[in-house]
Amino acid sequence: MLTIKEIAQRANVSRTTVSRVLNNSGYVSEKSRSAVLKVIEETGYVPSQHAQSLRTKKTKVIGVILPKISTETSSRLVKGIDEILSEAGYQILLANTNLAPEKEIENLRLLKSRHVDGIILSATNTEKELMEEIRELAIPFVAVGQNMPGFSHVVFDDYQAAKDAVQALIKRAHKEIAFIGVGESDPAVGVLRKKGYLDAMKENGLSVAASWVRTGIFDLESGRTCMKEIMESSEQRPTAVVAVTDRLAIGAMQYLKEIGLDIPGDLAVVGMGASELSKFITPSLSTIDFMIEEAGKEAAGIILIMIDKDVSNSIKREVEHRFLQRDSI
Template sequence: MVTIKDIAHKAGVAKSTVSRYLNGGSVSKKTKAKLDEIVNETGYAPNTFAQSLKAKKTNMIGTIIPRLDSFATNTILASIDEELRNKQYQLIITNTNQNVKREVENIYTLAKQKVDGIILLATVVTPAHRKAIAEVNIPVLLLGQSAEGLNTIVHQEYEAGYKLGSYATELGHKDFLYFTVLEEDQAVGQLRSKGVLEALKKNSDTTIEIVEANFSFSKAYEKAMNVLATTSATYVLCATDNIALAVMKAAHTLGLSIPTDFSLSGFGGYEVTSIVTPTITTVKYPYKQLGTLSVTNLIKLIEGEDSISNLELPNILVKRESTIAYENPSI
């Protein structure tokens, strides 16, 4: 492996001269031409990580994710990684397992590692988050959760919920079961749920059973096993596709048929919803676009451009086999 010492020996110059040359410092035209030739001949590639430790700008971006077992998170991360590579940045990933305290700790940890900026897929935004973001004094971009005064990119959550809730009522259903998540989650637990419930309540004779579930597939499955055995709902809405998949498994376990016994839908547009049988009606979110936009806008912040405030991304309803029009068995 060729080193700076080898380059210096071949060129007949000091290591400090080579180091200055590699870092864009001042060297004579004659020395630069000679070093250019030697570097090309040897195929020398500088240790970018070691260089970054000395540089004010490290070209490293930190990301904080809530969990690893998520289609949405992995799709966003893949997009972020690809876009960062295209822009000559390196990606550092930290996982919190949906632990809010760890989210805050990781903001400080990444700042100590001298990242140029942080992309935070936040579960919630607390005063501790705001304090950390203010104290680290580097650009932080939030994905998925809106927060006044901070730079965020979010999905149109209320619109997504209202869109799917309206579709469910248009199919003629009147008895609904809605698996939601913790209300502390502003995006999913509040905005998305608000859209769903306001759409369902447009009809005065609607009944809605609300059950708090969990992003975890196994925990959502346990909850669904208990609830599906007694529910009279003809349409089950789930706050995420992961919960919808858990409900589908529970239905199969209990000998229930989808969509004959009840229609089923989720949110997210996970690829697996188009593979299972029946395919699941969902609202598809532009996760790849979210990742690309996050990199573009974070780099703008790093380079000193104005804050982006709050960007909202639209979504689309994808109608599939798991939902059908309600037919009154008494008629």
Template sequence: MRTIKDIAKLADVSRTTVSRVLNDSGYVSEKSRKKVLDVIEETGYVPSQHAKSLRTKETKIIGVILPKISTDTSSRTVDGMNEVFGEKGYQILLTSTNLDKVKEIEHLRLLQNRQVDGIVLLATNTDEDLIREIQDSKVPVVVIGQEVPHDSGIPSVVFDDYGAAVKLMEALIGSGRRKIGYVGVEAADQAVGVLRKRAYLDVMERHGLESGAPSVQTGDFSIESGYEAASRMFSDGTGDIDAIFAATDRMGIGVWKYLREAGISVPGQVAVVGIGSSETSRFIEPAMTTVEYEFEAAGRAGAEILLSILNGFDNGPDKKILDFKLISRDSL
């Protein structure tokens, strides 16, 4: 492995001069610059990032913490981040918690040890411990996907979950549905578990509709859990439902599957809507009405916020709320 010292010797200049050429800093004559550049070209020399980082305290690496890599949400968000980070010469160090809440904090620490320049966290919860850990972080952290307490000082990017859910509910009610069931997820997840459900309950109440126990079910994001949630709705209270609002597309697909198998016509007897605009939701029949979130945009926004912090433009804790788009299809 060649070092700057070797290059200096070969080019017959000092290490200082080589470093100057490398970084376009200070004064270097054309002659010296050429000599150095030639030697670099010949030798295929590449400076050591570690030595560099050791001095400059910059790594050009951003740590990203995901709940799981292979989900539509995660990978599209990372794609978006990568776009803007890549442009600025940053690379992404990926870690996955595999849905283990404890690991979120663990990885937060691990990444700081790696001395990344910043961290993006695709959060699944907003527990106090987590918030505290973020606040204690030595490097800037941006949270994507979860509402953080407004006084926490933590920048974040979220989708308008409440608004999206309201819009979907209004659409359901606008089409004459009254006995609407809900399939959600546990409350630890603010964005998906709490906000969307609250929208459902609020709209139901506003219209004086009842949202009793059997018509409100909880799943775990999987298609299967949607299927089972639907089956519970119909085995219990039974039949007295004319629409189901699933908090995510995947659970919605589970619901749809159950309905199909149970011989319940969609949307004739029961309408189904979801959130997420997954590929599958487009191709089932009837195609599912859903809400489109542009995850790539969320990734980009998160990256941009982090970058602006890194560049010292720390104009207060940004909170960016991303818009959504209602995709009306045939399941409603």
């Protein structure tokens, strides 16, 4: 492998000039820069990442913590993050929590020990212990999906998205609308989306039967179980249901098909997340598209600003959403 000294000799420039070209820092004449780049191209020289890290005190690695690494949402988020970071010469290091809150803290500590230049967290909670751990990081940090005052974050308007889903059903003359949610440990999905549903019903003068509201977890079977509970326990069956994720909605649809009901003739269904599967099931699922890939790009952009400009102030971005009308309503 060539050394900087050997490149300097071949290009007939100083070692300082070669270093400036490699690190893109300091003034270098166009003639000297071209000479160095020509040698690098001809020899296929690749600078040592370790050596660069020692000089710049940067690893050019960003840690990304995901709640469930196997989901489509995580894949779309990472795609957006990687598109921006790779263009800037950064690599990403993925960590998985498998929806366990304690793993978020464990992974924050692990990534910090790996000396990453920054961390992007797809957050599922805002518990005090997690917030304290983030404060002690002392490196650029961005949360995605949860509002974290005092920290940089990219959020969705979960409250309005749920209202939009309900409103789409009301416009189609539905008045008895059920709801399948998740636990309140997730403020965005578990709290704000439920509040959006309840407020939309109230603002339109519609009552909500207690039996129409069920809480599940983030999987298909939970959606099926919640829908079964709603249909079996309600004196007055709903004519529509809103689920806070597509997986819950698809699970609900499966149960409705099992008992011989027509979708949307007997009961309309709306999900949230715009998953790939939502387009291909029968009937296709009406859903909220949260523009996840765009959120990943925003998070990556923020982390680069914080690194390059040494910004410690929190930066907030909100990503727009849209309602996708399909056959399930």
